[in-house]
Amino acid sequence: MTVTPVTATSMTESQRRHVRAYGDTTGDGMVQLSFTLPVAPGPRAEAAAALFARKMGLDPALVVHAKGIGESFTFFVVYGRSGVVLDLDEVRVEEREYPLLPPKEINLEIRSRLQRRLVVVGATVGTDAHTVGLDAICNVKGFAGEKGLESYREIRVVNLGAQVDADELVRRALAESADAILVSQVVTQRDAHLVHVREVADALDRGWPRERKRPLLVVGGPRFDPASAAELGADRVFGKGTTPRDVASYLVSALGEGAA
């Protein structure tokens, strides 16, 4: 057997750009998958799983584990080869559209642009009672080693906590003359998060006087797609792992645009 060592330098441009899933050898296309079918355990279930996997594009598809869950369900683990070849040039990522600034600079920017403190009003709306994510962004304690928005001298934070009604949030934002409304949503079952965010957008449409400058609607939570802002009627959507500095930097740049 002859072995041709493949090194990074010997990879062609096309090999770097076009990739397959990696099991243990370049180009093997191997993936692992698990799922359940509402089919009674037995040979028919296993054959159904293999067919299912093939229809997902795995060929060959090895059903390596099948286990009945009660009488009418079977759980499977499948290893198989995916034919997908990815052209990395087709990959699109949501680029951060604003520069990430250090806190000092953020404070300076706010002062020079607004000549007053920037006001944010935050809440977890609807029936969602999760506050840890919102607090991570807002409270001094912060997240991932970064201090929260409260620690910025030029930002005034009104954190309303959880289970806040959309109209109430808008009323408070109006009373505080908010520049931005921060909405957190963690529970996603039956799309509760999307429903609640749209409620806030609607409440803003209804309750915000036309003559007043509309605040930015900033949404966050672990299961949001950052690309979904327009669809939700929000100005910006943040996903999992967001840090306070991300949010502060965004606010400065977005408000700057408005002022300019």
Next chain:
Amino acid sequence: MTAVARRRNLLRLDPALVRRARRLASQAAEPVVELARTHTTSSVERSVLRLAGLTGADAEGIPWVNRLVDAVRADVGLEHGVAVPVFDALLTGDHVDVSTLAQKAAAGGVHFRVPTGRPADRARRAAKRAVGAGITRIDRNRQTRERMIRRLGDPPKPWIYLIVATGDIHEDIPQAQAAARAGADVIAVIRSTGQSLLDYVPEGATREGFAGTYATQENFRLMRAALDEVSGELGRYVRLTNYASGLCMPEIATLAGLERLDMMLNDCMYGIIFRDINPQRTFIDQRFSRQIHARAGIVINTGEDNYLTTADAVDAAHTVVVSQLLNERFGLEAGLTDAQLGLGHAFEINPAVPQQFRLELAHALLVRELFPEAPLKYMPPTKHMTGNVFFGYLLDAFFNLAGILTDQEILLVGMMTEGIVTPFLSDRDLALENVRYVRDACSGLTQDFVPARDGLVVRRAHEVLAESVDLLEKVAADGLFEAIARGTFGVTRRPADGGRGLDGVAARAEDYYNPATEILEAVAR
């Protein structure tokens, strides 16, 4: 074996210090108990009507118990209790039963009064008879449970506790049955998001919950019947759990007794801290609901594990112990026995902390030895569960091991999808496989587990106990309401006058009468 293991005194806790901790907890609890003894709430009064047999709801889905309590309140206030005004109206007017009275009252057709003298005595007797029937039903359910356990057998400890939460009771039932067949001993139907804030209990079978299924009397009944069916098939009694919390804590507790639920989440502070329910309302509701649980033979589960999702599990370990001592005190005062106190705690230390597992063992063993007779409920990691389901599965196995090793009695099954979504059917099945393996592979390992006398486990347990006593000193001196307002538990501040539901609280008048409390306290004391 289990009881012996618990009395092994592996940590050599100082009995005088433990006594002091309990004394301080009683001291801190006393003013709060006094508040509960001298006040009532709209939900306590609605529970009285539920026990008297009032069921159903109007066309808008608002239960008749709400309509009737509101009508009485509008005429004479809550401070006398609703029993006497309602039964007085029933005896003096021409209403067939409480249901028709409620319907007429809702339409504004009844005027309530607070009778004195003979009419008052008669109303009290009639109310007590009606409520007594409800309590008899609770007693019968308790006997049925005991009989079924004798006939079918009780599973060995630890009981494997599993949550089902599709939002649809008809989807929950087959999943719960599947889980029982796969080894679950306790099925918990977690409630829909938002139910805690409803000031009424929805009616009927429901199919549209968010991340949980509504707690309703009909859902309770359907699920209990389904579990009775599998219990018979499996030859072990499968227990059913739900959540007595939120604005309707006493009513949900009552319905649990009426429909033979077996365990209930019931924490003296959870609603305050995690749902922003008014502290006074919660403590008053909590006492009545526990009196009902005591009578129903229901094991309560407390919610200290939750503190560790907002606070750090190492820094705040002592707040868990302090809260357990308070929950124990409130529970015993309400008539629960030690065997009904499923005190909660959790495996929530960040796995990146060096020697995390040894610290977890220290905390778990401390709780075990502080509460030797309590059926402790041990909760799996949640906060540090991420999208890495493979690592999550490993962490859950370590949790299971800690639970077995320290002789916890109710093990909540950890889900590898905790950090992502409510679990798939297969996630539950895999989780049960994990617990079953650890339980069987490590069966009896408790006997071999003797932590070194000056080892980390023993030292850490002593440290947490000492911090707990210090904190209890402060709580007893400043008052529990003040401690809660300062953010002592779950680093969440809740002032005594804030939150939802304070408007449902009333100070009891001299002539306050509650037949349920009278019956329940006659036995308790």
